[in-house]
Amino acid sequence: MAPIFDYKAFHSSGKVMKGLVEAENQKAARGKLKKQGLMVTEIMEKSATKPRTSGGIPFFGNRVSGKEVSLLTRQLASLIKANIPLVEALNALVEQAENERLKVILAQVRQDVNEGSSLAKATASHSKVFDTIFVNMIEAGESSGTLGLVLLRLADLKETQMRLRSKVIGGMTYPALMMFVAGGLMLAIFTFVIPKLTKIFETMNKPVPMMTKFLLNISDILVNWWFVFAGISFFIYISFHKYIVSPKGRPKWDAFKLKIPLFGPLVRMVAVTRFASTMSTLLSSGVPILASMAIARNLVDNIPIANAISNARENITEGQSIAEPLRKSGEFPPMMIHMIAIGEKTGELPDMLKNVAETYEEQINNKIDTMTTLLEPIMIVGMGGAVGFIVLSVFMPLMEIMNINQR
DSSP states (O other), X not given: OOOEEEEEEEETTSOEEEEEEEOSSHHHHHHHHHHTTEEEEXXXXXXXXXXXXXXXXXXXXXXXXXXXXXXXHHHHHHHHHTTOOHHHHHHHHHHHOOSHHHHHHHHHHHHHHHTTOOHHHHHXXXXXXXXXXXXXXXXXXXXXXXXXXXXXXXXXXXXXXXXXXXXXXXXXXXXXXXXXXXXXXXXXXXXXXXXXXXXXXXXXXXXXXXXXHHHHHHHHHXXXXXXXXXXXXXXXXXXXXXXXXXXXXXHHHHHHHHHSTTHHHHHHHHHHHHHHHHHHHHHHTTOOHHHHHHHXXXXXXXXXXXXXXXXXXXXXXXXXXXXXXXHHHTOSOHHHHHHHHHHHHHTOHHHHHHHHHHHHHHHHHHHHHHHHHHHHHHHHHHHHHHHHHHHHHHHHHHHHHHHHHHO
């Protein structure tokens, strides 16, 4: 594969030109540009894995997002379905790509395809951008002669996954933001406001109510020992994070998440939806069922459910159905098992899985809306109770001062 060079040059008309050029070396690249009437001022070899970051912050602005991959997939599908040769279609994608790193990767994919490589093999060299699903579906599309159709299905799958992820993140953002703001306000009250009131209470030379004393003690601890709490919190966070990503802790943490009231069912629904939508798309595109299950397993992101899929896959190799081992695992909803069983009997498993994914995606939307609706009043009541306790603790001794002065 020929190297790719990023250049900056002046055209004979005086216009500044920027772009990419493929050549064996920098001298050959300059020669190519010179033949095009360009006077090179800057040229350097580019790498898809280490994009240039001069003039900016390293590693920022070079990541290829899922939205960009989904868009280029749909664009490539449209070009292929219009009977445009693959190399020309890739060339069009290179020219219109705005992301610097993606432009380089597409140029390298185009070069590989132009040299006789398959699109699946060319994209497999860039696993950080084109995942296993992408490569396997492209391979199935190329072997069956339905690349355009497969690319459209792949774009739909990517968009569905992004929509689901955005919905979950969006639903959790509001409660998390409220908790962060509430925690910040409470911390400010205990560290800045209450210490000033403490001086007033000290001048009274009278015993303060029990709840006021409790409030002042909390404030005093936070002000004088905040660094201890910060250190302990940091240590707990690091230890907890190491545990939940370890081979021993990850399965236990994932199993615990499935049992959390209110949140557990949502985690299960998200995993089930990912599995169903991925399996449906892969099977519809001609990917073998065993390969489809292996890929879908890696997307579930929950160890107990992933293990259930692995066990089901092993049983399939022994001639059993998918539905029965999934049912025995106890990790999948009965409705899903029932629909999978019907799909296997009728030979319409991809369509049934698609229906499952659409049904549970709708349930996820409803559940997130319900959770947000419930959490908002609960958090308001909790915040109101905390503020009420503080106000009552502060005003009780102040009322005593006023009563004494009136006498």
